[in-house]
Amino acid sequence: MPEPFIPNAAELVGWRKSTYSGNEAGSCLEVVDARPGVIAVRDSKVPAGPALLLSASGWTSFITSLKEDVAPSRA
Template sequence: MPEPMIPNAAELVGWRKSTYSGNEAGSCLEVVDGHPDGIPVRDSKIPTGPALLLSTSGWTSFITSLKEDPPPSKV
């Protein structure tokens, strides 16, 4: 079952850069803490774009996957 989407992420307040986001300027993942339906996730470069609303287990799986197989570094 696909995760639900929030069409306009700017409708939510309290976005913060994820501690799991890289230190590179163009690679910022933002999340909202305390959302009642899960963990909203968006690309900071597109603040009015969609956000993915991950379940707690979906977020945990995503982070675990990144830790096990991190994306390649930009050169």
């Protein structure tokens, strides 16, 4: 993967709200996962802003990290 991002995410088609996005107002993560081995991620509030490009394993790590940050403390 030559670049880790696309400067203008509007260049990609097929954006959808991630099933991992919460229901909080204004807190939407959108993804395009139609490209083999690459998941593009953008902020829905900035559709022409940059999109991160993640490998499948990078996406899994990203989601795992988010889940760990949100999980209640088990002290």
